[in-house]
Amino acid sequence: MARWRSPMLGAVAALLTMGAAPSTAPIQDWSNVETVVVTPQAAGPALWHIATPTSEVWILPTVSPVPKDLTWDSKFVADEIKGSKALLLPPRGRVGVFEGLWFYTWHMDTLEQPDGTTLEATLPSDLKSRFVAVRTRIGKDEDRYGKYLGGVAAIMLESDYWNYAKLTFKEPQQTVQNLATHAGVPVRETAVYPAMDVVRDIPNMSAAAHVACLEFALKDIDTASAHAAAAAQAWAVGDVAGIKANYLETRLDDCLQQNGAYRAMSETANRDMANAILDALKKPGKSFAVMPMGFFLRKGGVLERLEAAGTTVSGPGG
Numbered sequence: 001m002a003r004w005r006s007p008m009l010g011a012v013a014a015l016l017t018m019g020a021a022p023s024t025a026p027i028q029d030w031s032n033v034e035t036v037v038v039t040p041q042a043a044g045p046a047l048w049h050i051a052t053p054t055s056e057v058w059i060l061p062t063v064s065p066v067p068k069d070l071t072w073d074s075k076f077v078a079d080e081i082k083g084s085k086a087l088l089l090p091p092r093g094r095v096g097v098f099e100g101l102w103f104y105t106w107h108m109d110t111l112e113q114p115d116g117t118t119l120e121a122t123l124p125s126d127l128k129s130r131f132v133a134v135r136t137r138i139g140k141d142e143d144r145y146g147k148y149l150g151g152v153a154a155i156m157l158e159s160d161y162w163n164y165a166k167l168t169f170k171e172p173q174q175t176v177q178n179l180a181t182h183a184g185v186p187v188r189e190t191a192v193y194p195a196m197d198v199v200r201d202i203p204n205m206s207a208a209a210h211v212a213c214l215e216f217a218l219k220d221i222d223t224a225s226a227h228a229a230a231a232a233q234a235w236a237v238g239d240v241a242g243i244k245a246n247y248l249e250t251r252l253d254d255c256l257q258q259n260g261a262y263r264a265m266s267e268t269a270n271r272d273m274a275n276a277i278l279d280a281l282k283k284p285g286k287s288f289a290v291m292p293m294g295f296f297l298r299k300g301g302v303l304e305r306l307e308a309a310g311t312t313v314s315g316p317g318g
Helices: 007-017 075-081 097-106 125-137 150-164 173-182 196-204 207-236 240-246 252-256 260-281 293-297 302-308
Strands: 048-051 055-062 087-089 092-094 187-189 192-194 285-292
Touching: 055 075, 055 173, 055 260, 055 293, 075 173, 075 285, 087 173, 087 260, 125 150, 125 207, 150 207, 150 252, 173 187, 173 285, 192 196, 192 260, 196 260, 207 240, 207 252, 252 260, 260 285, 260 293, 260 302, 285 293, 293 302
Parallel strands: 055 285, 087 187, 087 285, 092 192
Antiparallel strands: 048 055
8 A cells, every 4th residue: 555644744643652751851850760770781771670470571761862873782682682472662653544644635724824824923033033043954944834833833843853963763662673573572562542633633722832832842952952962872881870961852742731632642651551561561471662761761651650550670680
């Protein structure tokens, strides 16, 4: 079947895959980390570990975005994936081909500015200047974003910046999936949610929310410019102090938390990922899970839910 893509709808789906969380970036409150982090005993990124008398789950939290040319020693991760019952992936959003095409054909106008209005005309002067400076730096003209609501333009701007800066959200998870496939380990998504529910709710956000979305996108870009590469390098060698000094999560989540469908999806994703790990622990054998670090460590996130269920989480070799 032919694949249909819309740059805007694709950017929304990509954001829903990040496991984003409300936070100031780089993160200042790492209170959830201090009780569980152990310096890795092998080269490569740090892993977390849960064990029962008959089962175990290894968890690899990842940082993103990372440079597309990031290299890291995957031997320790590959060794722990071998013999696993499954590789558990985090929940993600997806735009169906026919659903997306139908929306694009009949309802894209709901995501656009009123006739005769352009995005930049709706922005406060300072925000407009910053927005123009960034889009100019990455080689985009006003027409690229001009017809869209602020929340939509914010998502597109961040996606365009990742491409400009050669950053990706696909890694390092894609490498982990490849390791599992090579080892003959089944790869299982814990959940897939309809991203169109979020897209349809974007027009219900207030004008102030759309302006705030662009503020958050510009802050994300500033932070990624200064810290993304350093956070990725620290992650690659299990340098927890370096991660804590540079780790970032998209502030666009603060924008989308004003979207009722997205807010509900975020809560469901935390629950579904934690439940998938708890279910794996009920069955004999080993499993491996990968997910964004913030999704795992944030207050109310997967780690907190696992501990609330009575599990003991430790670092590698625990």
